[in-house]
């Protein structure tokens with residue numbers, strides 16, 4: 786164990802969060818002790834909301850993050866276009882449901898209306 790870093794959530798050298806891939810106790814910087822899941826990556830075409838044009842292929846990475854010393858886990862969406870978002874797990878589930886309802890089959894935003 787690295788005695789200088791907070792190790793909350795670590796019991797006898799093992800992290801209590803089953804999703805965490807941080808190698809606690811062998812990190813170099815205190816921020817490296819944050820609990821992080823493996824990232825799930827997907828490549829999508831995207832742009833920043835204020836931009837114009839066709840966007841660009843970019844990689845989104847989804848994962849869980851609990852900062853050392855904090856008591857809440859965040860679901861983080863990182864992008865390759867300079868935007869990121871951290872949602873509570875409840876917020877992420879709400880977003881998931883709303884996306885399904887709105888852009889899934891039969892959703893109000895499922896089609897543009899100008900398709901042939």
Ligand SMILES: [Zn+2]
Nearest residue numbers: 800805807820
């Ligand atoms: Zn951990």
